[in-house]
Amino acid sequence: AQSVTQPDIHITVSEGASLELRCNYSYGATPYLFWYVQSPGQGLQLLLKYFSGDTLVQGIKGFEAEFKRSQSSFNLRKPSVHWSDAAEYFCAVGETGSARQLTFGSGTQLTVLP
Amino acid sequence: NAGVTQTPKFQVLKTGQSMTLQCAQDMNHNSMYWYRQDPGMGLRLIYYSASEGTTDKGEVPNGYNVSRLNKREFSLRLESAAPSQTSVYFCASSRDRWTEAFFGQGTRLTVV
Numbered sequence: 001a002q003s004v005t006q007p008d009i010h011i012t013v014s015e016g017a018s019l020e021l022r023c024n025y026s027y028g029a030t031p032y033l034f035w036y037v038q039s040p041g042q043g044l045q046l047l048l049k050y051f052s053g054d055t056l057v058q059g060i061k062g063f064e065a066e067f068k069r070s071q072s073s074f075n076l077r078k079p080s081v082h083w084s085d086a087a088e089y090f091c092a093v094g095e096t097g098s099a100r101q102l103t104f105g106s107g108t109q110l111t112v113l114p
Numbered sequence: 115n116a117g118v119t120q121t122p123k124f125q126v127l128k129t130g131q132s133m134t135l136q137c138a139q140d141m142n143h144n145s146m147y148w149y150r151q152d153p154g155m156g157l158r159l160i161y162y163s164a165s166e167g168t169t170d171k172g173e174v175p176n177g178y179n180v181s182r183l184n185k186r187e188f189s190l191r192l193e194s195a196a197p198s199q200t201s202v203y204f205c206a207s208s209r210d211r212w213t214e215a216f217f218g219q220g221t222r223l224t225v226v
Contacts, residue, residue, distance in 0.1 A: 009154070034214060043118070043204060043217035044157075090156060102215060104149075104156035 002027040004093050006105035013081050014113045021076040021108050023065075023091030032094035033074040034102065035065055039087045047089075050074065061085070086112040116140050120205050120218035127195040127225045135190040135221050137205030145208045146188035147172075147215060148180060150201040157204065163188055164211050195225045 003026045013019055025031055032051050036044040048059025055067040065076045074091060091105040121136045139146065144165045149157040159172030163182040177199060179191045188207075192199060202222050206215040 004156075036217075041220075043219045044206075044215075045217070046214045049214055102157075102159070104158075106154055106156040 002031065002093050002095055002103050004091050004103055004105035006089075006091055006108050008108045009106070010109045010111070012111040012113060015083050016080050019076075019078045019081045019085070019110070021089050021091075021110070023074045023076065023105060024072050025074065025091075025093045026072065027093055027095070030069075033065075033067060034092040034094070035059065035063070035074075035076050036090045036092060036104075037061075037087050038090065038107075044090065047076070081110075081112055083112045083114065086110055118205055118207055118216055118218035120203075120221050122221060123219065125221060125223050127192075127223065129196060129225060131195050132191065132193050133195065134192075135203055135205070135223075136187070137189065137218060138187045139205075139207040139216070140186065141207060141209075141216065142185070143207035143209050143216075144185070145211050145215075146182065147206045147208075148178070148188070148190045149204045149206065150174065151204060151220070152201050160190065160203075195223075197225045199223065200225045 005024045034049045035047040038044045047063050048057050050057050050067045058064050088107045088109050090107050092102040094102050118139045147162040148160040151157050158174050161180040163169045166185045181189045202220045204220050205218040208215040
């Protein structure tokens with residue numbers, strides 16, 4: 001069965017610093033990969049997705065992620081964090097060719113210091 | 115642009131009471147889902163409906179039932195609420211099973 005691991009429960013960065021959130025997945029074939037962001041009291045918003053093709057994908061709000069098959073990773077990056085990026089971030093993997101749905105990681109809470 | 119609308123936003127139930135969470139989407143999506151979110155556990159799939167007229171169990175279906183009323187609406191019912199069902203519930207929809215999901219704002223349910 002597919003699984004997703006986000007090893008960092010909580011990350012704190014200063015505004016303007018770079019950010020990398022880690023995501024590792026376990027899946028046999030080529031997965032569909034997603035990053036979602038959840039602001040307090042809100043639903044989840046899609047940041048970016050990887051289905052196939054270029055392994056470096058660009059998303060909204062200046063985020064990007066790189067799919068590395070050899071490391072089973074899909075890490076999220078941003079070169080310069082803004083205070084408004086403080087939120088919880090979820091990595092998710094979808095199973096190709098199946099009726100099963102997204103499996104989510106447990107999330108990484110991001111705090112941004114002024 | 116309503117997207118995915120869930121009602122109610124907040125609810126407190128006594129153990130043993132029943133209730134239905136409502137979800138509607140206006141994006142003409144085929145697939146709809148119900149997730150629950152608990153601290154430190156991410157989102158776990160309760161039930162999903164790949165298309166109108168079909169429903170299937172997800173990871174944590176026990177204690178819940180669903181109805182795909184039509185293409186727009188997908189409801190989640192708790193027949194006899196238990197404290198373990200205290201959670202935040204999210205409805206989501208997607209064009210099909212392999213595209214990104216769009217989420218509602220969530221329902222915060224407390225069972226006392």
